[in-house]
Amino acid sequence: GNSVTQMEGPVTLSEEAFLTINCTYTATGYPSLFWYVQYPGEGLQLLLKATKADDKGSNKGFEATYRKETTSFHLEKGSVQVSDSAVYFCALSGYRDDKIIFGKGTRLHILP
Amino acid sequence: DTAVSQTPKYLVTQMGNDKSIKCEQNLGHDTMYWYKQDSKKFLKIMFSYNNKELIINETVPNRFSPKSPDKAHLNLHINSLELGDSAVYFCASSQIDREYEQYFGPGTRLTVT
Numbered sequence: 632g633n634s635v636t637q638m639e640g641p642v643t644l645s646e647e648a649f650l651t652i653n654c655t656y657t658a659t660g661y662p663s664l665f666w667y668v669q670y671p672g673e674g675l676q677l678l679l680k681a682t683k684a685d686d687k688g689s690n691k692g693f694e695a696t697y698r699k700e701t702t703s704f705h706l707e708k709g710s711v712q713v714s715d716s717a718v719y720f721c722a723l724s725g726y727r728d729d730k731i732i733f734g735k736g737t738r739l740h741i742l743p
Numbered sequence: 744d745t746a747v748s749q750t751p752k753y754l755v756t757q758m759g760n761d762k763s764i765k766c767e768q769n770l771g772h773d774t775m776y777w778y779k780q781d782s783k784k785f786l787k788i789m790f791s792y793n794n795k796e797l798i799i800n801e802t803v804p805n806r807f808s809p810k811s812p813d814k815a816h817l818n819l820h821i822n823s824l825e826l827g828d829s830a831v832y833f834c835a836s837s838q839i840d841r842e843y844e845q846y847f848g849p850g851t852r853l854t855v856t
Contacts, residue, residue, distance in 0.1 A: 674848050675835075720786065
């Protein structure tokens with residue numbers, strides 16, 4: 632079945648550091664891929680998405696590229712801020728699927 | 744305006760009790776969901792309703808019963824609460840054919856003692 636694997640956290644970085652959170656997936660067909668973010672005490676929010684191979688999703692300075700050859704969708708940001716501290720979830724949805732499969736989440740701490 | 748709201752935000756109760764969590768969305772979405780998030784932040788879908796009809800029912804004990812009085816509401820009733828039910832429960836909604844773009848409520852932290 633479909634699944635998502637993302638790097639375990641927590642990830643701790645200093646402000647303005649470069650961020651990468653790895654995500655790989657297993658799926659039949661051509662899934663759509665997403666990153667969701669959960670800020671402390673809140674529900675999840677869609678951060679960015681990519682619906683086909685080589686698409687790049689971007690939002691709030693974050694980027695992720697759909698790499699079919701490596702079945703990956705790594706999240707990157709060039710310069711993180713303290714306000715980026717949150718839990719990040721990689722997710723996928725299969726073609727004509729009516730649900731999302733979430734990864735286990737990666738907690739990110741940014742130190743001032 | 745709150746898009747997806749849940750009540751209560753916190754719920755502390757004893758084992759064996761029956762409790763309900765309510766969810767409402769004002770986005771005009773057709774599909775609503777219930778998720779359970781454990782202490783390690785692992786998020787697992789429990790149920791999904793589309794236009795008041797159940798479309799996803801994952802392996803969840805039958806002590807959990809969702810009820811959708813209309814497409815803007817999806818409530819979760821839990822009978823005979825157990826310690827292992829302690830978690831944060833999230834309601835979410837989405838438009839039909841855009842299930843990947845889900846809007847989540849703020850969560851209900853349930854603690855069973």
